Amino acid sequence: MTDSKSLTIELPWPPSTNTFLRHFLLPGRKHPSTCISEKGREFFKEVGRILIKNRLKLPKLEGPLAVTIEIFPKDRRKIDVDNRAKAVLDSLKRRPKDKKQFSGAWIFADDDSQVHDLRLILRNIVPNGKAIVTLTKLPSESQPNLFVEHYPESDGIA
Numbered sequence: 001m002t003d004s005k006s007l008t009i010e011l012p013w014p015p016s017t018n019t020f021l022r023h024f025l026l027p028g029r030k031h032p033s034t035c036i037s038e039k040g041r042e043f044f045k046e047v048g049r050i051l052i053k054n055r056l057k058l059p060k061l062e063g064p065l066a067v068t069i070e071i072f073p074k075d076r077r078k079i080d081v082d083n084r085a086k087a088v089l090d091s092l093k094r095r096p097k098d099k100k101q102f103s104g105a106w107i108f109a110d111d112d113s114q115v116h117d118l119r120l121i122l123r124n125i126v127p128n129g130k131a132i133v134t135l136t137k138l139p140s141e142s143q144p145n146l147f148v149e150h151y152p153e154s155d156g157i158a
Contacts, residue, residue, distance in 0.1 A: 005136055005137045006134055006135065006136040006137070007059070007061065007107070007134070007135045007136075008132060008133065008134045008135075009050065009051075009054070009092075009107075009132070009133050009135075010050075010130055010131075010132050010133075011046075011047055011050065011088060011091070011130065011131045011132070011133060012043065012046050012047070012128070012129075012130060012131075013072075013073075013074055013128060013129030013130055013131065014043060014071075014084045014087040014088050014091075014131050015037070015039040015040055015043050015084075015087050016079070016080070016083040016084060016087075017083045017084075017086045017087065018083060019037060019039050019040075020036065020037060020039065020040040020043070020086060020087045021034055021035070021036060021037060021040065021086075022034070022035050022036070022037045040087060043087055043091060044090075044091050044095075047091035047092070048091075051092075051106065051107065060106070060107065060108070060109040061107055061108060061109055061114070061135055061137060062109040062110070062114075063109075063114065063137060063138070063140050064114060064115075064116040064137075064138040064139075064140065065108075065114045065115050065116065065117075065135050065136065065137060065138060066115075066116065066117035066118075066119075066135070066136040066138055067089070067115050067117070067118050067119070067133065067134070067135050067136075068119045068120075068121065068133070068134045068136075069084070069085055069088050069118075069119070069120050069121070069131055069132075069133050070121045070123050070131065070132040070133075070134075071084050071120065071121065071122050071123060071129075071131055072123045072124065072125070072126040072129055072130045072131070072132070073122070073123075073125050073126075073129050074125065074126070074127065074128050074129030075125060075129075076125065079122070081120045081121075081122050082120055084120070084131065085118065085120055088131055088133060089112040089115065090112065092106060092107040092108055092112070092133070092135075093106050093107075093108045093111045093112050094106040094108070094111070107135065116138055117138065
């Protein structure tokens, strides 16, 4: 479903962040390196195919966005819904270092820093699982919705 302000895409069941990324220590280095796992690369390929198949209907979205990700698990196991968001968001952005990414297979005009409002919703179980992503353009003057607690001026009492 696409209108001038929103876009909805159905994606396959996303891998969790725990299986999406792999961390390893290279000899002679102090800090670990991170790469995308085989599961992550397979997910990216499948999302790329979906985006290419629908490319005439899917414009590149510019400016601030609200993103809702509805997670439909494939079974009754407990899941951590926020663990699925990274794979979904990363699959929709351009990855310049990824030589295997299909040309034009991304939605974000810049990258997922355009997301100013992110919502994750856990839905009912469906065979094989899936994620339905709805991206909605926000007014261009929109700022990221960050929770900031404001405290009154200090009265000098410590």
